[in-house]
Amino acid sequence: MTRFALLGAGAVARTIATGLASAGRPVVVGSRRNLAEAAAYGDVVVNALPGDVSVAVLAGLRDELRGKVVVDVANAVRVDERGFAAELLYPDSSLAENVQRVLPDSQVVKALSTMHASLMARTGGEGVSVFLSGDSAAAKDRARELLTGLGWESRHVADLGPLVTARWAEGFVLAVRPVVEVLGPVPFGWGVVRSG
Structure with a gap:
């Protein structure tokens, strides 16, 4: 059975770890003290670290992540005075592409951002x-195992293509402030509604 590891111990990591554990999937959560051990444990490793430190921290785990699928769910931004995303840290690229750059022996897939x-x-x-x-079809299949463990059906999953398309997905975070200003602080996400 596929083993999952979460790097990070915040709300994102807790939500994903709880969902996987509830589905009976083997999962560990890595905090500051045991990131290397968690990375070594997982067949599929989820980057749930803060986006502004992800590249530096993951570069230090290159050996533990060699040959593994790394699912990047983070968003790397500069925040405004209210704590909302004001601009992307990688406006001409993406966090996911920069993670792939420092982890050349891993397969990075962007999802859930x-x-x-x-x-x-x-x-x-x-x-x-x-x-x-993501650039690897096999890696995206492993990411789908993660999504299945979290309860996502295939009809709710859209494969955008290569890793460069993560630039579009990472732009989501810039929509949070205007949406919250209109709707209030309600949890929301992007979706595709198919007609016909």
Whole structure:
């Protein structure tokens, strides 16, 4: 059975770890003290670290992550005075592409970055989609194992293509402030509604 590891111990990591554990999937969470051990444990490793430190921290785990699928769910931004994303740290690239650059022996897949953390473990309802970006079809299949463990059905998953398309997905975070200003602080995510 595929073993999952979460790097990070915040709300995103807790939500994903709880969802996987509830589905009976083997999972560990790596905090500052045991990131290397967690990375070594997982067959599929989820980057749930803060986006602004992800590249530096993951570069230090290159050996532990060699040959593994790394699912990047983080967003790397500079925040404004209210704590909302004001601009992307990698405006001409993406966090996912920079993670792939420092982990050349891993396969990076972008996923789950277009929704509030509370929606990542699917509990039902319609409207929210998961978007996958990655250069390896096999790696995206492993990322789908993660999504299945979290309760996502294939009809809610859209493969955008190569890793460069993560640039679009990472732009989601810039929509949070204007949406919250209109709707209030309600959890939301992007979705594709198919007609016909």
